[in-house]
Amino acid sequence: MNVALxxxxxxxxxxxxxxxATVRLLRRLGCTxxxxxxxxxxxxxxxxxGYHGDCRDLxxxxxxxxxxxxxxxxxxxxxxxxxxxxxxxxxxDDAVWRGRAEDLARRTHELSDFVVNxxxxxxxxxxxxxxxxxxMACHSRVLGLKDEPQRLLANxxxxxxxxxxxxxxxCGFGGSFAVRYPDISGAMVDDKxxxxxxxxxxxxxxxDAGCLMNIAGRxxxxxxxxxxxxxxxxxxxxx
Amino acid sequence: MTQPLPMVDYARHEHHDFLGGTEQALASADLxxxxxxxxxAMSEGNRRGYGSLPDSDALRDHAKRVKEHTLAHLDTYxxxxxxxxxxxxxxxxxxxxxxxxxRIVAEITTRAKAKIVVKSKSMTTEExxxxxxxxxxxxxxxxxxxxxxxxxxxxxRPSHIVAPAIHHTRETIAAVLSTxxxxxxxxxxxxxxxxxxxxLREKFLAADVGISxxxxxxxxxxxxxxxxxxxxxxxxxxxxxxHVAVMGIEKVIPRWEDLPVFLKLLARAATxxxxxxxxxxxxxxRKPGEKDGPEEFHLVLLDNGRSRVLATPFRESLQCIRCGAxxxxxxxxxxxxxxxxxxxxxxxxxxxxxPLYDSxxxxxxxxxxxxxxxxxxxxxxxxxxxxxxxxxxxxLQHEGRGDEGRPNAARTKKHGPPWERLIYWTWKQVLLRPWxxxxxxxxxxxxxxSKTGWVKKMSGPAAGWTKHRDFPAVAPRSFxxxxxxxxxxxxxx
Numbered sequence: 001m002n003v004a005l006x007x008x009x010x011x012x013x014x015x016x017x018x019x020x021a022t023v024r025l026l027r028r029l030g031c032t033x034x035x036x037x038x039x040x041x042x043x044x045x046x047x048x049x050g051y052h053g054d055c056r057d058l059x060x061x062x063x064x065x066x067x068x069x070x071x072x073x074x075x076x077x078x079x080x081x082x083x084x085x086x087x088x089x090x091x092x093d094d095a096v097w098r099g100r101a102e103d104l105a106r107r108t109h110e111l112s113d114f115v116v117n118x119x120x121x122x123x124x125x126x127x128x129x130x131x132x133x134x135x136m137a138c139h140s141r142v143l144g145l146k147d148e149p150q151r152l153l154a155n156x157x158x159x160x161x162x163x164x165x166x167x168x169x170x171c172g173f174g175g176s177f178a179v180r181y182p183d184i185s186g187a188m189v190d191d192k193x194x195x196x197x198x199x200x201x202x203x204x205x206x207x208d209a210g211c212l213m214n215i216a217g218r219x220x221x222x223x224x225x226x227x228x229x230x231x232x233x234x235x236x237x238x239x
Numbered sequence: 240m241t242q243p244l245p246m247v248d249y250a251r252h253e254h255h256d257f258l259g260g261t262e263q264a265l266a267s268a269d270l271x272x273x274x275x276x277x278x279x280a281m282s283e284g285n286r287r288g289y290g291s292l293p294d295s296d297a298l299r300d301h302a303k304r305v306k307e308h309t310l311a312h313l314d315t316y317x318x319x320x321x322x323x324x325x326x327x328x329x330x331x332x333x334x335x336x337x338x339x340x341x342r343i344v345a346e347i348t349t350r351a352k353a354k355i356v357v358k359s360k361s362m363t364t365e366e367x368x369x370x371x372x373x374x375x376x377x378x379x380x381x382x383x384x385x386x387x388x389x390x391x392x393x394x395x396r397p398s399h400i401v402a403p404a405i406h407h408t409r410e411t412i413a414a415v416l417s418t419x420x421x422x423x424x425x426x427x428x429x430x431x432x433x434x435x436x437x438x439l440r441e442k443f444l445a446a447d448v449g450i451s452x453x454x455x456x457x458x459x460x461x462x463x464x465x466x467x468x469x470x471x472x473x474x475x476x477x478x479x480x481x482h483v484a485v486m487g488i489e490k491v492i493p494r495w496e497d498l499p500v501f502l503k504l505l506a507r508a509a510t511x512x513x514x515x516x517x518x519x520x521x522x523x524x525r526k527p528g529e530k531d532g533p534e535e536f537h538l539v540l541l542d543n544g545r546s547r548v549l550a551t552p553f554r555e556s557l558q559c560i561r562c563g564a565x566x567x568x569x570x571x572x573x574x575x576x577x578x579x580x581x582x583x584x585x586x587x588x589x590x591x592x593x594p595l596y597d598s599x600x601x602x603x604x605x606x607x608x609x610x611x612x613x614x615x616x617x618x619x620x621x622x623x624x625x626x627x628x629x630x631x632x633x634x635l636q637h638e639g640r641g642d643e644g645r646p647n648a649a650r651t652k653k654h655g656p657p658w659e660r661l662i663y664w665t666w667k668q669v670l671l672r673p674w675x676x677x678x679x680x681x682x683x684x685x686x687x688x689s690k691t692g693w694v695k696k697m698s699g700p701a702a703g704w705t706k707h708r709d710f711p712a713v714a715p716r717s718f719x720x721x722x723x724x725x726x727x728x729x730x731x732x
Binding site: 007048138216 | 261262265570571574575607608609610611612613614616617630631632633634635636637660663664666667669670671673676680683693700701702703704706707708709710711712713714716717718719720721722725726728730
């Protein structure tokens with residue numbers, strides 16, 4: 001199966017290991033992976049901040065960049081939701097671009113969604129010894145995902161998955177929100193970090209670079225030893 | 240030396256000082272404990288409540304369709320409601336503004352020669368600031384919902400749509416009631432509840448007029464429906480000689496058979512109850528031969544900006560049935576409480592209603608103080624897309640729009656520093672050109688690179704990030720750099 005990777009700007013600049021793990025995982029599952037090098041950012045920051053005109057320009061760029069791929073896989077729920085849910089709505093009065101946006105939306109999948117619902121695999125042959133807990137990224141809700149990541153993790157050899165208190169509560173990232181309202185966002189992420197520490201695990205796993213940078217950044221400020229990993233980094237490892 | 244400005248009493252006065260209110264809320268250990276405990280209990284209730292339905296998603300979709308239909312034909316259903324109420328012998332009053340509504344209610348109480356008015360909990364009467372207006376006319380106004388009663392005695396504003404005294408603890412409630420009664424009361428819920436009951440029963444029996452809101456009004460039958468857990472709505476509408484219901488025009492529903500859809504959802508969404516303890520179904524004033532009910536019934540239909548919002552992309556906000564579920568689940572509300580938001584309505588829905596009805600420009604923080612996590616939409620009984628409306632308000636702010644033709648239009652200004660728009664525009668120009676983006680990555684490494692992999696302190700607009708957390712440094716080799724090697728890596732066997 002031919003797959004184009006939308007690595008996302010945060011993944012590209014801050015978490016290249018996540019992109020590498022995603023590529024290796026998808027290849028192991030039999031996919032041919034391409035990385036269209038014209039890609040930059042999906043425009044979510046512009047969209048969320050209310051700069052819809054700028055966002056439309058960026059959406060057109062992404063739509064052109066991923067014009068031909070059979071499937072577009074995104075190791076980030078919020079960027080996948082941007083393409084799948086928001087792009088078509090950005091062009092209400094433009095039949096051509098709306099059509100192209102809807103076409104891309106149909107072909108685009110968040111990583112766990114792609115593995116479980118497109119490839120039909122819940123056991124990817126991964127092995128990861130240790131105790132871990134899972135934080136649900138908010139955009140799983142927007143994408144209508146249920147428990148795809150947990151189902152994948154349940155089949156990882158050696159992994160003991162421990163419940164996280166309020167696992168589906170936002171970690172406080174929210175893009176510009178984290179910078180504009182550091183005290184509210186800080187209170188949110190501090191709770192998340194404390195719940196993760198209380199779970200007494202080696203690692204916290206999630207599916208979105210935004211959550212990862214926020215939670216890992218707070219844990220580090222708290223001098224915690226807890227590792228923060230993207231789902232792809234766990235699924236990529238084999239015995 | 241200059242005197243420090245007097246601190247805004249956020250619990251008592253509406254305000255636009257979101258940051259100050261937030262700071263105070265985050266610093267209050269009591270408030271943090273109270274908020275977390277109660278919102279957790281209510282949001283768990285919401286989960287349980289929806290879970291107890293065979294298909295809550297389908298029911299919520301249905302409820303949304305009923306609301307969409309009603310709003311599309313609002314004029315028709317309101318006129319039908321008026322005729323139905325009049326047929327039953329009730330009086331209908333149309334109030335275009337809050338001031339009109341206050342005047343109408345004051346005239347009714349004056350005609351009734353009312354000395355005491357009892358009220359059951361109503362956010363709509365909070366919205367129009369009814370109590371001070373009636374008190375100025377020489378009437379004693381008594382709130383009869385226990386939480387409302389406490390905050391009335393304390394001189395405070397509600398901090399939650401359905402749990403107005405959520406910011407109180409049993410200790411602070413004991414203190415408020417002790418001051419009021421002149422007796423030292425222990426912080427024991429039973430004692431406090433019985434004290435409230437004794438004080439309020441006297442008022443129910445002595446009151447000349449009872450004022451309520453309306454959870455729903457059925458156009459077809461002229462029925463006003465009130466839900467409550469304390470029975471105070473029932474006493475308010477049954478004991479006094481005159482009953483006045485004040486409702487926002489969006490609360491009308493077309494048919495009797497639409498009512499169960501909303502009754503099934505409202506209490507479940509709010510607290511997880513299948514139904515609230517009392518559901519009062521009031522169809523007109525007392526008829527000859529009936530033993531109870533008011534002799535006079537008045538329905539005040541309040542617009543107060545609603546028909547203006549109806550004609551905007553924010554129409555969906557009029558579907559709200561005021562269950563408070565979005566507050567309970569909101570990670571921001573759960574930490575700052577209701578008073579920080581500044582307006583009558585708080586939480587995610589308040590962050591939409593307050594800008595729309597007060598001023599988009601003056602409430603610059605409300606649309607932004609959300610991580611857009613979507614928890615609100617996922618618990619909403621009518622699935623209002625609150626995140627999209629918040630983003631829509633952000634857009635209005637950048638463009639200096641949204642307050643046209645409003646009483647406070649003079650306050651309209653473009654939100655935010657002008658350089659913000661320039662930053663987003665420049666950023667876009669970079670993102671549209673992969674070669675420039677590559678160069679920006681290099682620049683990023685210089686600005687936010689680090690040998691340890693983490694940056695402890697950033698400046699400028701990014702300073703907020705490093706106030707409470709480290710920032711992951713820009714990687715020495717980005718993914719696109721590593722793709723050159725990865726591209727030709729042999730697939731794992």
